[in-house]
Amino acid sequence: MNLLAIETSCDETAAAVISETGDAASPWRIRSNVVASQAAIHREWGGVVPELASRQHIRDICGVYEAALTQASVTLDEIGAVAVTQGPGLVGSLLVGVAFGKALAWSRGIPVVPVHHLAGHIESLTLAHGELPLPSAVLVVSGGHTSLYFIDRPGHYRLIGRTRDDAAGEAYDKVAKLLGLGYPGGPAIDRVARTGNDRAFDFPAARLTHADRNAPRATAEDILPADIARRVDFSFSGLKTAVLRLVRARTGTNPDIRAVKAAVSDDAGSRLPASDIADIAASFQRIVVEALLDRTFEAARWLNARSIGISGGVSANSRLRAEAEARGVKHGIPVFIPPLALSTDNAAMIGAAGLRKLRSVGPGELDFNAMAALPLE
Numbered sequence: 585m586n587l588l589a590i591e592t593s594c595d596e597t598a599a600a601v602i603s604e605t606g607d608a609a610s611p612w613r614i615r616s617n618v619v620a621s622q623a624a625i626h627r628e629w630g631g632v633v634p635e636l637a638s639r640q641h642i643r644d645i646c647g648v649y650e651a652a653l654t655q656a657s658v659t660l661d662e663i664g665a666v667a668v669t670q671g672p673g674l675v676g677s678l679l680v681g682v683a684f685g686k687a688l689a690w691s692r693g694i695p696v697v698p699v700h701h702l703a704g705h706i707e708s709l710t711l712a713h714g715e716l717p718l719p720s721a722v723l724v725v726s727g728g729h730t731s732l733y734f735i736d737r738p739g740h741y742r743l744i745g746r747t748r749d750d751a752a753g754e755a756y757d758k759v760a761k762l763l764g765l766g767y768p769g770g771p772a773i774d775r776v777a778r779t780g781n782d783r784a785f786d787f788p789a790a791r792l793t794h795a796d797r798n799a800p801r802a803t804a805e806d807i808l809p810a811d812i813a814r815r816v817d818f819s820f821s822g823l824k825t826a827v828l829r830l831v832r833a834r835t836g837t838n839p840d841i842r843a844v845k846a847a848v849s850d851d852a853g854s855r856l857p858a859s860d861i862a863d864i865a866a867s868f869q870r871i872v873v874e875a876l877l878d879r880t881f882e883a884a885r886w887l888n889a890r891s892i893g894i895s896g897g898v899s900a901n902s903r904l905r906a907e908a909e910a911r912g913v914k915h916g917i918p919v920f921i922p923p924l925a926l927s928t929d930n931a932a933m934i935g936a937a938g939l940r941k942l943r944s945v946g947p948g949e950l951d952f953n954a955m956a957a958l959p960l961e
């Protein structure tokens with residue numbers, strides 16, 4: 585069967601056609617995967633403007649959907665189901681995809697599957713590499729999320745660690761803005777960091793030793809020892825503040841941290857010499873990558889995982905990819921990362937998660953709604 589998938593949770597309008605292969609080890613094949621990026625629109629504002637995003641989704645959705653059918657060489661008659669991102673994300677953006685997906689499914693009399701965006705990022709791994717050896721520890725690291733999941737059977741995602749403040753991609757975007765590197769910040773830092781000295785600055789790495797006061801029960805206490813369960817949470821806001829302090833000290837701008845809100849909206853760092861910018865980017869990136877991999881590998885070891893997966897926009901990062909693979913070899917555990925086109929937001933991954941859900945729990949009712957803070961479990 586062919587499934588049409590729609591993804592509009594943030595600033596990418598995406599549609600894809602995915603088909604089933606009949607091979608349990610590698611169950612899905614991508615027939616088309618079309619993404620219309622709005623990056624050029626939001627760059628001017630230094631970040632995603634929700635109202636502009638939803639309006640642009642409305643403009644782009646029909647063309648992107650038609651391109652997905654054309655590139656897959658299928659007609660609408662050959663589409664047997666629709667999958668659409670229900671959440672989490674910007675609600676105005678989500679609504680465009682949800683309304684389009686539901687209307688299409690209703691008008692054709694075919695099932696519609698509401699999909700969790702992070703289930704999509706997780707299933708991008710199986711879409712690219714076939715079923716992972718289970719159990720697996722999967723890190724989803726994007727602009728909105730930094731979450732570690734334990735997967736002991738296909739489609740069963742157990743949250744074991746998450747960020748207590750900023751997502752890693754968000755930290756990349758904020759630091760890039762401060763350094764005058766523009767939006768989106770992740771690829772820009774990745775690029776300039778290649779020429780920098782990653783030991784030039786000794787930024788602090790967060791060590792979490794206490795349970796989260798906002799969610800007192802550590803996420804994974806029943807499957808990990810309590811101290812390990814706390815350690816596999818993430819925190820990036822202290823690192824971001826350390827970069828801010830450094831930039832303000834070196835540029836002679838007000839180092840008063842109470843001005844932090846105003847400061848992150850400026851680009852004081854753009855006045856620094858290019859070599860300083862590269863050194864700051866490289867030093868920041870080293871800490872982020874170490875924090876992500878230390879926790880993922882530690883959780884995998886405690887959980888006797890047979891594989892590690894890393895997905896989401898930040899998994900496009902060249903240093904994260906290289907170090908994850910090197911650590912995997914060193915520790916004798918296979919590491920799976922999607923190719924770049926499946927790392928950042930796309931609809932093929934939503935199609936994969938949609939087919940998984942359709943075959944295990946069946947389609948949704950037509951009355952589901954977009955949910956900005958949809959939980960995965």
Ligand code: KG4
Binds near residue numbers: 753757771899929
């Ligand atoms: O998964 P994604 O496309 O959207 C969300 O679900 O959030 O992730 C976008 C995030 C952005 O924060 C972007 O800066 C980051 O992924 N990103 C990167 C790289 N490419 C994208 N971060 C670091 N290095 C990259 N090469």
Ligand code: ZN
Binds near residue numbers: 726727897928929
């Ligand atoms: Zn995403």
